[in-house]
Amino acid sequence: xxxxxxxxCKQSFNSDQITSSENELYRHSHDESHHPSxxxxxxxxxxxxxxxxxxxxxxxQFQIPITPFGTGSGLEGQVIPVKKGISVNFERMNQVIKFxxxxxxxxxxxxxxxxxxNSIINKHGLYFPIDPGADASIGGxxxxxxxxxxxxxxxxxxxxxxxxxxxxxxxxxxxxxxxAKKSSSGLHLxxxxxxxxxxxxxxxxxxxxxxxxPEHTIAATCTFDTPRACTEAAHAILLSGIPxxxxxxxxxxxxSFVNAYGSYGLPEKHSLFFEFxxxxxxxxxxxxxxxxxxxxxxxxxxxxxxxxGERARLWKARHEMSYAxxxxxxxxxxxxxxxxxxxxxPHLVDYARELIxxxxxxxxxxxxxxxxxxxxxxxxxxxxxxxxxxAEQINGRLAERAIELGGTCTGxxxxxxxxxxxxxxxxxxxxxxxxxxxxxFDPENLLNPGKIFL
Amino acid sequence: xxxxxxxxCKQSFNSDQITSSENELYRHSHDESHHPSxxxxxxxxxxxxxxxxxxxxxxxQFQIPITPFGTGSGLEGQVIPVKKGISVNFERMNQVIKFxxxxxxxxxxxxxxxxxxNSIINKHGLYFPIDPGADASIGGxxxxxxxxxxxxxxxxxxxxxxxxxxxxxxxxxxxxxxxAKKSSSGLHLxxxxxxxxxxxxxxxxxxxxxxxxPEHTIAATCTFDTPRACTEAAHAILLSGIPxxxxxxxxxxxxSFVNAYGSYGLPEKHSLFFEFxxxxxxxxxxxxxxxxxxxxxxxxxxxxxxxxGERARLWKARHEMSYAxxxxxxxxxxxxxxxxxxxxxPHLVDYARELIxxxxxxxxxxxxxxxxxxxxxxxxxxxxxxxxxxAEQINGRLAERAIELGGTCTGxxxxxxxxxxxxxxxxxxxxxxxxxxxxxFDPENLLNPGKIFL
Numbered sequence: 013x014x015x016x017x018x019x020x021c022k023q024s025f026n027s028d029q030i031t032s033s034e035n036e037l038y039r040h041s042h043d044e045s046h047h048p049s050x051x052x053x054x055x056x057x058x059x060x061x062x063x064x065x066x067x068x069x070x071x072x073q074f075q076i077p078i079t080p081f082g083t084g085s086g087l088e089g090q091v092i093p094v095k096k097g098i099s100v101n102f103e104r105m106n107q108v109i110k111f112x113x114x115x116x117x118x119x120x121x122x123x124x125x126x127x128x129x130n131s132i133i134n135k136h137g138l139y140f141p142i143d144p145g146a147d148a149s150i151g152g153x154x155x156x157x158x159x160x161x162x163x164x165x166x167x168x169x170x171x172x173x174x175x176x177x178x179x180x181x182x183x184x185x186x187x188x189x190x191x192a193k194k195s196s197s198g199l200h201l202x203x204x205x206x207x208x209x210x211x212x213x214x215x216x217x218x219x220x221x222x223x224x225x226p227e228h229t230i231a232a233t234c235t236f237d238t239p240r241a242c243t244e245a246a247h248a249i250l251l252s253g254i255p256x257x258x259x260x261x262x263x264x265x266x267x268s269f270v271n272a273y274g275s276y277g278l279p280e281k282h283s284l285f286f287e288f289x290x291x292x293x294x295x296x297x298x299x300x301x302x303x304x305x306x307x308x309x310x311x312x313x314x315x316x317x318x319x320x321g322e323r324a325r326l327w328k329a330r331h332e333m334s335y336a337x338x339x340x341x342x343x344x345x346x347x348x349x350x351x352x353x354x355x356x357x358p359h360l361v362d363y364a365r366e367l368i369x370x371x372x373x374x375x376x377x378x379x380x381x382x383x384x385x386x387x388x389x390x391x392x393x394x395x396x397x398x399x400x401x402x403a404e405q406i407n408g409r410l411a412e413r414a415i416e417l418g419g420t421c422t423g424x425x426x427x428x429x430x431x432x433x434x435x436x437x438x439x440x441x442x443x444x445x446x447x448x449x450x451x452x453f454d455p456e457n458l459l460n461p462g463k464i465f466l
Numbered sequence: 467x468x469x470x471x472x473x474x475c476k477q478s479f480n481s482d483q484i485t486s487s488e489n490e491l492y493r494h495s496h497d498e499s500h501h502p503s504x505x506x507x508x509x510x511x512x513x514x515x516x517x518x519x520x521x522x523x524x525x526x527q528f529q530i531p532i533t534p535f536g537t538g539s540g541l542e543g544q545v546i547p548v549k550k551g552i553s554v555n556f557e558r559m560n561q562v563i564k565f566x567x568x569x570x571x572x573x574x575x576x577x578x579x580x581x582x583x584n585s586i587i588n589k590h591g592l593y594f595p596i597d598p599g600a601d602a603s604i605g606g607x608x609x610x611x612x613x614x615x616x617x618x619x620x621x622x623x624x625x626x627x628x629x630x631x632x633x634x635x636x637x638x639x640x641x642x643x644x645x646a647k648k649s650s651s652g653l654h655l656x657x658x659x660x661x662x663x664x665x666x667x668x669x670x671x672x673x674x675x676x677x678x679x680p681e682h683t684i685a686a687t688c689t690f691d692t693p694r695a696c697t698e699a700a701h702a703i704l705l706s707g708i709p710x711x712x713x714x715x716x717x718x719x720x721x722s723f724v725n726a727y728g729s730y731g732l733p734e735k736h737s738l739f740f741e742f743x744x745x746x747x748x749x750x751x752x753x754x755x756x757x758x759x760x761x762x763x764x765x766x767x768x769x770x771x772x773x774x775g776e777r778a779r780l781w782k783a784r785h786e787m788s789y790a791x792x793x794x795x796x797x798x799x800x801x802x803x804x805x806x807x808x809x810x811x812p813h814l815v816d817y818a819r820e821l822i823x824x825x826x827x828x829x830x831x832x833x834x835x836x837x838x839x840x841x842x843x844x845x846x847x848x849x850x851x852x853x854x855x856x857a858e859q860i861n862g863r864l865a866e867r868a869i870e871l872g873g874t875c876t877g878x879x880x881x882x883x884x885x886x887x888x889x890x891x892x893x894x895x896x897x898x899x900x901x902x903x904x905x906x907f908d909p910e911n912l913l914n915p916g917k918i919f920l
Contacts, residue, residue: 114705115807157650168648170657171625186896191872192805193837194622196611196661196880198893198918199900203624203657207650224707251568253678255744290709291755294748301745351646353569383647418645426650439652442640446653452906464652 017074018054021098024066029057040081040091040099044146046346046400047089047429052079052099059104061216064179067100068214071458072181079460080210082152083125085144087347088428090156090209094462100214102151108132109217117174117191119219122151138222141166144424145331151215156426157207161258161287161330164382166223168424170206177217178205181454191219204449209426210460212453226257226289230299231323234311235281239263239365239377242282243358245309246381249286250354252305254298258287258327259382261361266333266376266389273336276329279313284381285330287323333378337389344394348407351385352419363413364388367406373399375406385423412437427464435464471528472508475552478520483511494535494545494553498600500800500854501543501883506533506553513558515670518633521554522668525912526635533914534664536606537579539598541803542882544610544663548916554668556605562586563671571628571645573673576605592676595620598878599785605669610880611661615712615741615784618836620677622878624660631671632659635908645673658903663880664914666907680711680743684753685777688765689735693717693819693831696736697812699763700835703740704808706759708752712741712781713836715815720787720830720843727790730783733767738835739784741777787832791843798848802861804868805839805877817867818842821860827853829860839877866891881918889918 042049071078077097102123109119113136127147144160159168175189188201236242268280288298337345368375379386392399411421421434496503525532531551556577564573567590581601598614613622629643642655690696722734742752771777791799822829833840846853865875875888
């Protein structure tokens, strides 16, 4: 017998807005993480904020959980409907609502992806620079406070936001900010919804700051003998004040995997990837200064890519790191996402290497060292629960060490399912405050239950 | 007869930590705004977070309100203890707790001022750039989400914060963040306390990001015939992508007042003030590009100040604008602090000029046009309630227009007393959410009651 809430959904929406097809239930059961998949009872495709208000009403009426879904590129299981119910997929709400190049602002629906957005705005000399690798939806990126390779210059998603339209659990629609570039008015809700992973409300509109496309860009790579030498060099670049757009560390093993995956022919050594961007003379000066400083520190294989094809190839290699590890038959991977004060990075990367070596598993290390944020990617045999346990232990010990060093268990992937167990260690007494806020916004625990909080 | 809570305070703290002296009650009754002063019953000088926990306990026990006090340089009456009770002055909690130049971070107590902090860190090549003009306390700047002339590059106070230690109304001490440069862990409380004006908790420790002191700086000024031409030129500079550290508009009347106040000899025309800062070659290129663009737009009196004495003199003039208006005998002033999308600025500045002209009062306009934020400063005779009413009407109409244009009633001064009446117009349904959060954090309404919320 069809459940009552499904019947009401069928009455309330167009037939193509709801589905329980096997394919769609499967697609909405997982993301790109290793967390166990759970299928929703129903997938709903809203086309407006009103649709979202209505589905939230049905959720409340029948006490059915709601889990928002962007593109499914998340890495901590945020979109997995662990309590089943309704998966709300925003892919049809993918429009630019208002583009104001003169104000360097754009208001979008949550389902637009970052590449989709850039394809519309780039011709006006503007770009949205946050780049987590995957072509994630802007809504998903807000919900997890995503960042990526350009955070060292532009910050995380939270730093890009001026206003959010949010549908609350009680059906109220609010705007959290204005279109002004700064404000000291009222309590700051925008930053609170960023990173809240759909646990406080459903985001239906997002106003983002945009940035001018830099006039000139130079990418560069170099290698060092040890991960520590790389992270120390990255630290020196930061302290030098040379402005960088990107600064990434990739260990030798990861380079060898990505070479095998995409025939990039990169030197298979511990590497730093750089991008300098701005006005031409400034960028040329910056890249020269960096080259001098890095060579003084003993770097090898300094290479520059200044045409856009070469640059694109280099960053494609960087972004394919995690896929390079995952495509091997019978194996899958899990990974950490710690972030710590930059001076602690050489130690933390060494520690990650030790943990991986002790485990006997294969694993790479790469990440956004300009922010003190890096990822481990540990491969394990999908048929071996022992290997998964070992891989998870590495993640756990690394997260704990990062927290001890004043850092965080997640720099950009979010809490989702996997990082819930570190929330008390990281937040202490503040965790109770967070829980009371969750209770305030979602007293019936219908909005993405089972995420962030254990 | 001495009130019970005062007796308990005397038993709980050293005698020099509490006072009801006439001078101190007066000092804690007002800030730099025109809002009516109210004296507290008692002034308390905490020396530690424990002292703050204890005073919060006494506040709860006797249901006595608490109002935090930094340096009293605020402009919306945030420190005025409108319900009397205890004024908590943080001037003894003014230490650097931990300075980590290698991480470009510093953890301070709230009572340290921005200049006090800079005097400690500048010798390490680092600076804390947020500059609201006054030598405000860092705690006060966090509480109001202050910004100022450098926000166009560095953002507001909220953007500088990694972690806050906060004493909550129930006596719990929490940390809102970590020392990592970015995080996607938990709900984001840091941004919520920034700008909360002491209504949610008392901040006892602040971890700030620091920035490298730019290698080279060039300041410049130029003039135009109309305010509109200035704001249009500012808009063009922003769209050009030339990176600026500061970009300020000052109208001709304000220039004439500051010339009279400090004998600066500036051309008495509508002016733009610029600062370019970074690596030498880049800065020279930027200033040349700006000069060309501004001259194409018809600017006059282009003048450069590249030595540090000249630059300091120029920015001293800019910061003395509001004092220049206030020092005239028998007169005082009130002012607006609107912020709107940058494309709306020419219209909004014109509108401000019209309102001032209609009123028959004297008033200047200046501000941070790179952010779309500007101030009006309207002089009125302290003996005339009619003039005050007219001045307030100008502020009100300007705030309403800014909100209609997608902006905010306060770009950087905060809500305090004066902007409470615009909170619904600006925030709509979100205001109820903010009130419910206030209720959650401070159910007995003891923390700075009468601020933000009517």
